[in-house]
């Protein structure tokens with residue numbers, strides 16, 4: 229089978245709305261329609277009718293366009309049980325590990341609590357890509373609004389368990405700002421320097437810096453590098469410090485930094 233095709237539509241200040249089409253069936257879905265009008269305009273230009281809406285979490289900048297897609301296209305709205313309780317008109321709840329058929333594609337829900345308690349990532353298993361919402365960003369991760377550092381670190385570990393070539397689609401275009409923090413933490417990491425230059429080039433041309441890959445994030449995202457011995461040294465933490473406390477320290481530093 230051929231892979232799904234993904235379109236990232238800029239929305240709000242720095243969000244991305246994902247539009248995914250499965251070429252075999254012609255089925256279309258929308259991930260996190262966070263601004264009204266953005267997905268409908270794109271869909272109308274192509275004559276596409278989405279059958280599904282996936283919400284990674286309940287924040288307004290990810291759900292604001294749900295209703296117009298539900299009423300305009302009879303699209304089914306899917307979210308986790310926990311965050312779904314805070315989202316209007318959810319048609320179907322998808323729990324951790326549950327799968328959903330989308331033409332020849334299979335979508336698996338991965339519970340990734342931390343940013344919110346019911347945050348879910350959507351893994352397109354056949355095509356090898358994942359929508360990470362506000363859990364994993366290019367060279368960064370989401371703030372801990374509801375969960376603990378332990379929960380968020382566990383969630384990032386789950387995403388790190390996906391194959392390295394898995395393409396990563398994030399909820400926001402934050403890569404360049406995150407790159408400056410990453411370079412402050414690891415000034416001698418050449419992969420970070422190279423990725424920063426690439427991101428500057430892409431943003432200069434108003435292009436998305438995404439998707440990245442899980443492998444690239446492992447090399448350049450400081451939050452995925454909290455398990456490393458050298459990260460403890462850089463942060464003046466004892467070698468015995470648990471990974472989640474190294475992660476917590478990085479998250480605090482990023483919060484203070486902006």
Ligand code: ZN
Nearest residue numbers: 285287343362
């Ligand atoms: Zn959010």
Ligand code: FE
Nearest residue numbers: 287289362399
């Ligand atoms: Fe967001």
